[in-house]
Amino acid sequence: xxxxxxxxxxxxxxxxxxxxxxVALGQSWASQVIERAGNGYASHCKFYPERTAxxxxxxxxxxLKDTLENNTLLKxxx
Numbered sequence: 001x002x003x004x005x006x007x008x009x010x011x012x013x014x015x016x017x018x019x020x021x022x023v024a025l026g027q028s029w030a031s032q033v034i035e036r037a038g039n040g041y042a043s044h045c046k047f048y049p050e051r052t053a054x055x056x057x058x059x060x061x062x063x064l065k066d067t068l069e070n071n072t073l074l075k076x077x078x
Contacts, residue, residue, distance in 0.1 A: 017051035026054035037076035039063070 016022065023045060030043035033056050040063025046053045056073060058064040066072050 014050050018047070023052050023054070026052070030054045030056050033073070033076045037063075037072050038066075040066070041073070 027043065027045070034041045034043060037056075040058060040060035041056060042059040043054055043056045046055055058067055058073075063072070
């Protein structure tokens with residue numbers, strides 16, 4: 001086996017994970033999940049020190065009930 005050593009640039013990775021292109025990609029994936037899940041769902045962007053997260057959640061009681069009973073958001077990820 002070869003002895004290859006890979007050194008990651010932590011600052012560069014953090015900058016990439018917080019970049020506009022990654023946020024746009026995450027928002028497009030979130031909108032696809034919302035379309036598959038149906039009405040009553042919304043997404044929002046959350047900024048952490050090391051990365052940006054896009055969160056999809058319920059916005060109506062009907063969607064919450066549907067998700068609890070049928071795992072709608074989990075199924076929409078597939």
